[in-house]
Amino acid sequence: MPQQIEIETADGACPAGLHVPAIPSAKGVILYMDAFGPRPALSGMADRLADAGYTVLVPDLFYRFGAYGPFATDAFGNETSRQQLMTMIRGTTQAMTESDSGAYIEALTEAGVTGPIATLGYCMGGSRALVAAAAYPERVAAALSFHGGNLASDADDSPHRRAGTIRGRVYVGSAGVDNSFPPEQSARLAEALRSAGIDHMIENYVGMSHGWAVPDHSVYDVAGAERHWKRLLTVLEEALV
Template identity: 65%
Template sequence: MTKREIEIRTGDGLAKAHLFKGTGTAGIILYMDAFGVRPAMDEIAARLAGEGYTVLVPDLFYRNAPYGPFDAKTAFNHDETRAQLVGLIGGTTQEMTQRDTAAFLGALDEAGATGPIGTVGYCMGGGRAMNAAATYPDRVVAAASFHGGNLASDAPDSPHRLVASIKGRVYVGVAGVDRSFPPEQSAKLAQALREAEVDHVIENYVGMSHGWAVSDNGVFDERGAERHWKRLATFFAETLSGTV
């Protein structure tokens, strides 16, 4: 497994990304949480690359670079950094990331990941991982979200509105208590996936808080993170098998 820092040409500029080269032809796009591309995201990517996948971790906030870096434990506790994060999140729409994903897929092709693609996202990345499967259904065969927020909100671009286009499988790991994805949204998402006949699992991680799976988060839980990893590794082994 090797790591490279690359730049990806999109319709709106150059997005920096970290590329972890695996041994097979299956690829994975890892959609970051709100704190950006950093060692904690790289840890997850490197572990997946160790399973044979080529993993791309793109900077979704590239339109507003440079920014940060942010301390995931404290950034939302301070007015200045909270305002920066809210601006970055609000200024990077689902539609932007859907368009950018075409370029991300192209980068994986260039890296030799010409087989099936999986996506995984954390926090704000969860919905983007799902929308990638809906927007590029002939390429993305598996989408996973962990503590994804607003997956079935009233917003016009809420991910649950696009699930009918998904052809692959979906896994959603939910924090036990998460204001960004309350029980009513979970029920709405489950209904949308079932009505669309999407093969899916929504799993509740009881006792875990939003952000539990990411190592530099203040609510990181080692046991919960390892459970998340086992689920993710199994999910991709089942959906991307034969290509690593």
């Protein structure tokens, strides 16, 4: 079970789950949530990472909006919850998460994570993981995105524009068909990372749908999720040394 903590940020108190391994570890992971908020499915994933020997922090990126959900993973199918979700997503900017990530790293340090960390994100969290890696290159040794959206869009704050300040390894696992990360964005991100000299891999999970790796999604795929775990744990083992 995680410890429930509050992290003081520039904009208030951010609730977070802190998952500590049985044997204390100096290596940590920030798990950036998908659009539906912290919930048992993400907590279970963080527990699995803790069982593998990492201290894991799961912050609530939507804390500025006060109490909510979490949302069911079919929330976009309901007009009321879809509008609420979109308001919260648009109202939680990359700049906000970048600023908050400094406090997240500090919270991990206070928990004994004195070594390198990884940033890991799903869906909307995927772009946050890359932005945090660019903002805190001295601590982030790996950034991983699974079915992350808008990683190389036309927006001014698109993560690919920050590739030049990343120093850690980057892994991107994309769904086979995902309108939020189409082939042209994949190519643009690859070019940005290669031009910046970043050790990276962008892998296409053919046949998987957006959300396949998170167990409470309707599109969850057991084989695809285990493939994601294999890639994830390998990158962490190799990069967090």
